[in-house]
Amino acid sequence: MQSPQNRALELFNQALKQSVYLSYEMQKHESKAIVYNNLQAIKQCLFEVSQKTGLTKQLKEMYIYYEEVKKNIDII
Secondary structure, three states: OOOHHHHHHHHHHHHHHHOOOOOHHHHHHHHHHHHHHHHHHHHHHHHHHHHHHOOHHHHHHHHHHHHHHHHHHHOO
16 A cells, blocks of 8 residues: 555646646645545545445544545645
8 A cells, every 4th residue: 555645646646637727826726625525535435335344443544544645635
């Protein structure tokens, strides 16, 4: 598994390709919003899977991992 820093950078770069603004600062803000939205979807899926399967320990570790990713997105 990638480090949270590398995963954050990868997600940000993917979101940057989806942004529509021309100025760098606006692209940066829009990309962060896209990543935050994607991270929320990931966390929701992890929660729902944990409710269905009972694999709470492993999924909790993934949830914590994506919290670290979010913190790294905040500093980009």
